[in-house]
Amino acid sequence: MASGAEQAERQYEQDRLVLDSVDRFLKRDVAPYVHALEKDDIYPEEIVARMKELGLFGAIIPEQYGGLGLRPSLYAKVIERISAVWMSISGIINSHLIMSHIVARTGTEAQKEAFLPRFATGELRGGLALTEPDCGTDLQAIRMTAKRDGDDYVVNGTKTWISNGIHGQCFALLVKTDPTVEPRHAGMSMFLAEKGEGFEVSRKLEKLGYKGIDSAELIFRDYRIPADRLIGGVEGRGMKCAIAGLELGRVNVAARGVGIAQAALDEAVRYAQQRKTFGKPICEHQAIQLKLADMATRTEAARLLTEKAADALDRGDRSDYEAGMAKLFATEAAVENSLEAMRIHGGYGYSKEFIVERLYRDAPLLVIGEGTNEIQRIVIAKRLIERNPA
Template structure:
């Protein structure tokens, strides 16, 4: 079946391809000089990579997808996905620092008023004001309509009370796209949900850093709101009841990011397995010459290429302005599972060395499972994919 999105897209011009190459080359140099030498130690000690974050700010990565009119780089999502893949190949945690931030920026850019865009996007783009997305709560994960954080209108402000958890950039970030209930009695429940642009201040504090299996370095935190006042003009779009639409718009970009991370992890696992299998010898020859290892390498490489194509299609669909939950869901589902499978196979190929903390293979194995959970579990992705398929192809 022809793909109407792919079929109508023009091939990039020579100038655009050259510009993309220059951008990706600069990212590669940054990763080689600033990230690769330090990632192992920072991850091992779970230390926030402040110097790396500062370098990311200097590169303009906090404005990667923010329109140029507001001071951002205005990169196409397909190029942004390639950048995220490269970063994840070296250290996945640093991709989360910009992902959550750019989801917040995308919500403001697409759902906010012009006054909100003019006030916030330039500060987001420079990295002066960094933050993320605050959706998840202790008793609410995938079912966002079950959130309990409330925002009560009080004159020219909203008074917020509640708790958010597993919030990326929760400690070091200063501003968040905050999903709240402005009408807890609404039916359907999503009609009573709204999105606020919430800067830290009195009544808004992180309670603690959450310890994780992997994805270390980046700060994942609980956020506490106790009679926290937000000016009413920080209601995204200045319209109550649109919180779920705002969250959905941001998560489409977020799922492309997570899918690109999956490609990066899967590629890193393949890269390390290819290198190791050519120098490790058993029974008188490199293990890459044993059929059992060859079968693993072939499957790993195939998963990487298939995942990369799905991510690129999702990103290009997103660029076209069309609804992307089907394509982003497929990319996120397949690429995250590819990361998990490839990281496990890399550990098996490396044997005991793959289980050692002296090598990066065990980090890939610990980082990969997050991708099957973050930005919506893979189980919910399957439900979304099936629903959209039925909608698009009625009997």
């Protein structure tokens, strides 16, 4: 029987193989093409095909259903690496895996067997459909309804800002099955909704950054969905499903923040050694050194907070406190580092020829997505009080 040290060493080697494979993929299949794809907001079909081959669409899906079964902590490291090269493709994976995670955590066994193997191969891809035109952070305010009609439910309403909305085929769809019940979350349910009659992609939403991944508005008009697509098989568990997904999503967004913060730091360090003013590289000027030191410290602190939150998920612990802090700090670090990298680059940082311009446009999404950072502060404070009663 292997000792604890031997098991740890084996785990380390297995993790290293996964990360090395991801690094090779990013260097060969992503980095050379990012600039052109991002510039024209082109969906990266060939990159997505390669991600399917690598099994990334099944990254956290249990091995018994055909996935890689990666621990959340290893998955977070994968996302960090991907985001440092091109954040958009991390979103293509993440939204899909949130849906998969919800099914794995809260679905019936029949739903797991029917959907998870297809999710794992990337044959059936999609995402999470929560947001509506009049509802973002306050999920209990959704208006989309699903009314039982025989063996089906009939769905009506609109979802917006849905990642993978155009190129995805299946979505974890949050609805109201009982709009009158109190508390409001008791009337919410979640379905696995595949595209079909009554399910319309109305338009692609244009964005400041986060190009390449499609964000869309979805309209449902008398869309019929079989009752066996109700996740968990029981009405009223929609909020529980959403929370299960967002727990993973916030760790993912934190890891994206670390990736962008690291990329901004790397670009700044490289440029600061190349650019000369007053007869010496600007990295020798104290003003630049202070910026680089703060950027490096923010990045490392963000990484450690993200690892702590991911470790909590590994153990199966409640992690909203840790994930909230990681998401808050890491995404703010991404915004701050991207701005500082631009300032270090000077006028060149404002040019589309340099990577830092893209990082500067991508980073703000992170402080808004998966629950705004203002909401994260409230979650952190509430959990802090719960943990420390007077």
